[in-house]
Amino acid sequence: MTDAHRVNDPDRPPLRPTRAEVDLDALTRNLGRLRDAADGAMVCAVVKADGYGHGAVRCARAAVAAGAEWLAVALVEEAEVLRAAGIDAPIAIFSEPPLHAIPRMLDARVTPSVHTAAFGRALDAAARDRGERVTVHLNVDSGMGRVGVPEDGWEAFVTEVAAWEHVRVEAIWTHMARADEPAAPTTEQQQDGFDRFLALAGRAGLTWDFVHAGNSASALVQPRARRDLVRVGIAMYGLSPSTEVTADAHDLEPVMRLVTEVAYAKRIAAGTPVSYGHTWCAPVDGWLATVPVGYADGVPRLLSNRGAFLIGGERRPIAGTVTMDQTMVWCGDHEPRIGDEVVLLGTQGSGRVTADDWAAWAETITYEVTCGISARVPRTGRRASTGRD
Ligand SMILES: *Cc1c(COP(=O)(O)O)cnc(C)c1O
Numbered sequence: 001m002t003d004a005h006r007v008n009d010p011d012r013p014p015l016r017p018t019r020a021e022v023d024l025d026a027l028t029r030n031l032g033r034l035r036d037a038a039d040g041a042m043v044c045a046v047v048k049a050d051g052y053g054h055g056a057v058r059c060a061r062a063a064v065a066a067g068a069e070w071l072a073v074a075l076v077e078e079a080e081v082l083r084a085a086g087i088d089a090p091i092a093i094f095s096e097p098p099l100h101a102i103p104r105m106l107d108a109r110v111t112p113s114v115h116t117a118a119f120g121r122a123l124d125a126a127a128r129d130r131g132e133r134v135t136v137h138l139n140v141d142s143g144m145g146r147v148g149v150p151e152d153g154w155e156a157f158v159t160e161v162a163a164w165e166h167v168r169v170e171a172i173w174t175h176m177a178r179a180d181e182p183a184a185p186t187t188e189q190q191q192d193g194f195d196r197f198l199a200l201a202g203r204a205g206l207t208w209d210f211v212h213a214g215n216s217a218s219a220l221v222q223p224r225a226r227r228d229l230v231r232v233g234i235a236m237y238g239l240s241p242s243t244e245v246t247a248d249a250h251d252l253e254p255v256m257r258l259v260t261e262v263a264y265a266k267r268i269a270a271g272t273p274v275s276y277g278h279t280w281c282a283p284v285d286g287w288l289a290t291v292p293v294g295y296a297d298g299v300p301r302l303l304s305n306r307g308a309f310l311i312g313g314e315r316r317p318i319a320g321t322v323t324m325d326q327t328m329v330w331c332g333d334h335e336p337r338i339g340d341e342v343v344l345l346g347t348q349g350s351g352r353v354t355a356d357d358w359a360a361w362a363e364t365i366t367y368e369v370t371c372g373i374s375a376r377v378p379r380t381g382r383r384a385s386t387g388r389d
Helices: 024-038 047-054 055-066 076-084 099-109 117-130 150-164 186-203 216-223 354-361 366-371
Strands: 018-021 042-048 068-075 091-092 134-139 169-171 210-214 229-232 256-261 264-268 286-291 309-311 315-316 326-332 343-348 349-355 379-381
Touching: 024 042, 024 055, 024 216, 024 229, 042 055, 047 055, 047 366, 055 068, 068 076, 068 216, 068 229, 076 099, 091 256, 099 117, 099 256, 117 134, 117 150, 117 169, 150 186, 169 186, 186 210, 216 229, 309 326, 309 349, 315 349, 354 366, 354 379
Parallel strands: 018 379, 042 068, 042 229, 068 091, 134 169, 169 210, 210 229
Antiparallel strands: 018 256, 256 343, 264 286, 286 326, 309 315, 309 343, 315 326, 343 349
């Protein structure tokens, strides 16, 4: 049973001006830069978590059109969304779902990742019952410490894999823990470890077609981790993997622009307190704008009295606490008008606010910024600016 309708129902267009504009041309250009950086490796476009908040279906379509050989997701349910939209490209998954997910995973033609014998056996049995042979990617733990066959269990695991008659190993893969810290020695150590896994598997008679070991940061700055395929998420969306591996340094363009309009504006006297807890007071007489976006939309409450939005082509500081649905912005001498464009993420005039800024203000990483933009915010195509400048 589904609800009669929901916020952001396509048949009931949004009334509030707050929206996330998604620029698929920027995504295409970013993917081209990543392909150049990857130096001949295949590209897997990572569209888990609704394409890091950008919309999985539109981003997957654009990535495949731009030449991505693979897509990847975290959940079987996410793969089902892509298949239901008619997307046909190979889809990898980053972990083992629960055993009861296997029939739907195979129906969705997901390429399973396997790191436990129990899951591999269950897959083998399911494939036999369906009269199919299932192609898998074996995940090994070279130092991430999340999922993956540990090195001391690898030999026994490889022996077990050989007994699965309905399972074919297409790839062996691993994941780097610190690829976004170029000075960390662990990426080289993990690559050495991965080579040991591969050598042992080869000696045991296992065969496979290709290997993969790298994410966005690996594609950009870790040549050894590129291997045969790079799994790129954050950089495809034009965002920095870390403060050391930045979008700007690699000429990547943010795909998401988050915009709204001034909903209310007034002049207030010096000393006037604003918002819950009265944590901010006007320093002098000046203009205050109320913006229709809040923490329920994914503006972190940590941006209270720290962050800034763009109004009239310049950064204007957030005044007082971010509330659930509305945020106040101090404009000083600049008089904002109801309907003026407000840019939360993006550029306006000479001003710019990036996911790196939000990540610093909110003590997090760029990934959490766009993943956190809630389902209440409609995703639209790129529109012409409505700003005054
Ligand atoms: C999410 C994820 C990626 C993508 O990482 P980015 O840093 O966003 O490029 C790659 N591989 C695995 C296993 C992941 O979980």
